[in-house]
Amino acid sequence: MFEAIDRYTETCISLTQEERSVFHSLLVHKSVPKKTVLLRAGDACDFEAFVVKGCARVFFINEAGKEVDLYFPVENWWISDLPSFTSGKPASLNIETIEACELIVISREAKAKLFAEVPKFERMFRLMLQRANEELMNRFISTVAMSAEERYKLFLKKYPELPNRVPQQLIAAYLGISAEFLSKIRSGKHKKED
Amino acid sequence: MFEAIDRYTETCISLTQEERSVFHSLLVHKSVPKKTVLLRAGDACDFEAFVVKGCARVFFINEAGKEVDLYFPVENWWISDLPSFTSGKPASLNIETIEACELIVISREAKAKLFAEVPKFERMFRLMLQRANEELMNRFISTVAMSAEERYKLFLKKYPELPNRVPQQLIAAYLGISAEFLSKIRSGKHKKED
DNA sequence: CGCGACGTTGATTTGCCTCAACGATTGTGG
DNA sequence: CCACAATCGTTGAGGCAAATCAACGTCGCG
Numbered sequence A, B: 001m002f003e004a005i006d007r008y009t010e011t012c013i014s015l016t017q018e019e020r021s022v023f024h025s026l027l028v029h030k031s032v033p034k035k036t037v038l039l040r041a042g043d044a045c046d047f048e049a050f051v052v053k054g055c056a057r058v059f060f061i062n063e064a065g066k067e068v069d070l071y072f073p074v075e076n077w078w079i080s081d082l083p084s085f086t087s088g089k090p091a092s093l094n095i096e097t098i099e100a101c102e103l104i105v106i107s108r109e110a111k112a113k114l115f116a117e118v119p120k121f122e123r124m125f126r127l128m129l130q131r132a133n134e135e136l137m138n139r140f141i142s143t144v145a146m147s148a149e150e151r152y153k154l155f156l157k158k159y160p161e162l163p164n165r166v167p168q169q170l171i172a173a174y175l176g177i178s179a180e181f182l183s184k185i186r187s188g189k190h191k192k193e194d
Numbered sequence C: 001c002g003c004g005a006c007g008t009t010g011a012t013t014t015g016c017c018t019c020a021a022c023g024a025t026t027g028t029g030g
Numbered sequence D: 001c002c003a004c005a006a007t008c009g010t011t012g013a014g015g016c017a018a019a020t021c022a023a024c025g026t027c028g029c030g
Helices: A003-010 A017-025 A082-087 A108-117 A120-145 A148-158 A168-175 A179-187 B003-010 B017-025 B082-087 B108-117 B120-145 B148-158 B168-175 B179-187
Strands: A028-032 A037-039 A047-053 A056-061 A067-071 A094-097 A101-107 B028-032 B037-039 B047-053 B056-061 B067-071 B094-097 B101-107
Touching: A003 A047, A017 A108, A047 A082, A067 A168, A067 B120, A082 B120, A101 A108, A108 A120, A120 A148, A120 B067, A120 B082, A120 B120, A148 A168, A148 A179, A168 A179, B003 B047, B017 B108, B047 B082, B067 B168, B101 B108, B108 B120, B120 B148, B148 B168, B148 B179, B168 B179
Parallel strands: none
Antiparallel strands: A028 A101, A037 A094, A047 A101, A056 A067, A056 A094, B028 B101, B037 B094, B047 B101, B056 B067, B056 B094
16 A cells, blocks of 8 residues: 555655554545545645655646646655645645546644654655755746747656646646647647748 | 854754754855856756855856846855755756855765754755745746736845845846846836827 | 946847637537 | 537637847946
């Protein structure tokens, strides 16, 4: 049941059998169907979850009502609205499953208990944040420094399997362009003819 | 000498006198003039630094040679190219002082030693990353969801003193717009006349 | 004083958006 | 199992925010 997350923890820290048991005792396994809302902006986010299987979307909605996807968590990613999860304040993000998902969930209390009982986990969550930070920075840089077409090609290269799992309009919302324009990029019709 | 950074650590963790001494013994104080290159993309980043006084820029140069400023570290911010600092791989970021700076520097070895001797610091660096992550996400969201003018107003509101410390063309590079267009926003000439 | 860095302004171009209409594909209830 | 709706993607016309290019003012400094 916890094989996937155990494999993940091993990439960050090594645990004794006992420590692993404490960890497991604080986790909850959960299966949800596709199109399930896991978090609605405005609510407090009371979980951090590891994706064992499936695909979701983390997005926000701006004042104009336009949705922007931040990332598409798949196997071995973590999902949460961390500022909300940490502080208890209302979340600014929305999280919804795209496929049926198998998740491993940890609550705020469980996480605090984990840090208290096995401080080693501070390190794991630090390393997780470090990776997330690097990803986000790369994403930011490509968003401001590249054209829509270049961003799309980079997306294909980085996540070659996602176009099969994520509807095209959500990919457009991830790239920060309109669904129509993505369609034009794909057909090459956005360039001036010569 | 270390008052500023001590005040910073207190916002994250509490230390005994001894722990604080260990911490101090691993730090190096450094003063650098303005326009000093602290890190060049391609080199390995061998430091993480706390800004006691002064102002710098952390920026990125894309293939087309365009510079994009990620942030302007001032008093009480940290600067580094974390992926490079952690892994030893070449940095993708550039760091340069804008004003003369007083820095407190910690090396890779010193940081490792710090974690080994005072594990409590894992928590501090985790919390730092959490803040940085939140900041970066907000920055990303406003970049994709707001117009150039709105972003500029937000920048003024958030960092009212920076326009006095950072040349306007760098602010444009931060906002992801051309220097000319920022000038037009400031004078109101970018709107259609009526 | 004169040169370089910084900022401004206007003319033109362009990348992407919006709106609208139209295929294709999927799924669902009768 | 078909009919019909809903969802998803495509295409074209027209518009706008911001880029680019070019020229010019201004200030601080060697």
